[in-house]
Amino acid sequence: xxxxxxxxxxxxxxxxxxxxxxxxxxxxxxxxxxxxxxxxxxxxxxxxxxxxxxxxxxxxxxxxxxxxxxxxxxxxxxxxxxxxxxxxxxxxxxxxxxxxxxxxxxxxxxxxxxxxxxxxxxxxxxxxxxxxxxxxxxxxx
Amino acid sequence: xxxxxxxxxxxxxxxxxxxxxxxxxxxxxxxxxxxxxxxxxxxxxxxxxxxxxxxxxxxxxxxxxxxxxxxxxxxxxxxxxxxxxxxxxxxxxxxxxxxxxxxxxxxxxxxx
Numbered sequence: 572x573x574x575x576x577x578x579x580x581x582x583x584x585x586x587x588x589x590x591x592x593x594x595x596x597x598x599x600x601x602x603x604x605x606x607x608x609x610x611x612x613x614x615x616x617x618x619x620x621x622x623x624x625x626x627x628x629x630x631x632x633x634x635x636x637x638x639x640x641x642x643x644x645x646x647x648x649x650x651x652x653x654x655x656x657x658x659x660x661x662x663x664x665x666x667x668x669x670x671x672x673x674x675x676x677x678x679x680x681x682x683x684x685x686x687x688x689x690x691x692x693x694x695x696x697x698x699x700x701x702x703x704x705x706x707x708x709x710x711x712x
Numbered sequence: 713x714x715x716x717x718x719x720x721x722x723x724x725x726x727x728x729x730x731x732x733x734x735x736x737x738x739x740x741x742x743x744x745x746x747x748x749x750x751x752x753x754x755x756x757x758x759x760x761x762x763x764x765x766x767x768x769x770x771x772x773x774x775x776x777x778x779x780x781x782x783x784x785x786x787x788x789x790x791x792x793x794x795x796x797x798x799x800x801x802x803x804x805x806x807x808x809x810x811x812x813x814x815x816x817x818x819x820x821x822x823x824x
Contacts, residue, residue, distance in 0.1 A: 585765065585766065585767060586766050586791050586795075588766070588767050588770055589767065589769075589770025589771070589773065589774060590770075592770070592774055593770065593773050593774065593799075596773075596774060606755075610755070610775075610776075613774045614750055614751075614774065614775075617750065617770070617771075617774045618747065618750060621767075673746070673763065673765055673767065674743075674744050674745050674746040674747075674761075674763050674767075675746055675747065675767075677745045677746075677747045677748060679745070679747035679748065679750075679751060680747055683747060683750060683751050686751075
């Protein structure tokens with residue numbers, strides 16, 4: 572099995588937020604991936620998608636399903652993360668007030684992604700952007 | 713197990729978007745923090761919230777929630793309604809508070 576896809580994400584486009592992750596979810600359903608794996612992949616993808624919409628100017632989500640794993644790579648043109656360790660702490664957020672009023676920016680995004688991923692990597696350069704690599708194994712071994 | 717349509721009948725909620733009314737309601741989750749709902753709600757749960765913007769539909773789709781109930785007389789935004797219609801997600805509203813709806817729902821789901 573080798574299936575891949577790519578989505579463009581626009582910063583500030585809250586109306587279409589979740590479209591990429593929903594499509595990933597339905598693709599995985601069609602491939603017959605187990606419910607638990609689909610759930611974890613969609614949660615991680617959606618949180619990462621929201622981060623780009625909240626913080627970046629634009630970005631992409633690219634996913635590859637092969638070799639028994641789902642790999643989701645998100646690259647953005649955003650502000651970058653100054654202190655990754657701090658950003659990984661539950662409750663820490665740099666989201667503006669109006670985003671918090673929408674119920675986002677609770678500082679749960681990155682921790683949620685990590686919780687649902689088998690492997691998770693962040694590369695970030697302040698002033699340039701951030702790349703997330705999320706890997707979820709489809710087999711238990 | 714009760715369906716969304718049974719819950720509407722028993723509690724008397726207003727239908728704003730009629731999605732899949734035959735979905736089973738496995739439980740209830742209450743939160744206005746979307747990341748919290750992403751982290752802790754479970755498949756088939758009814759979600760009570762005060763949020764009215766389109767992202768609530770995306771959360772319900774990703775988490776497989778049975779329906780969204782907006783309380784306190786708030787109404788979903790126009791974009792939210794459009795999105796829910798295209799995603800087949802049921803949105804219900806009520807003038808009652810979250811506390812009142814939760815109480816009613818608790819008794820109904822517990823007696824099942």
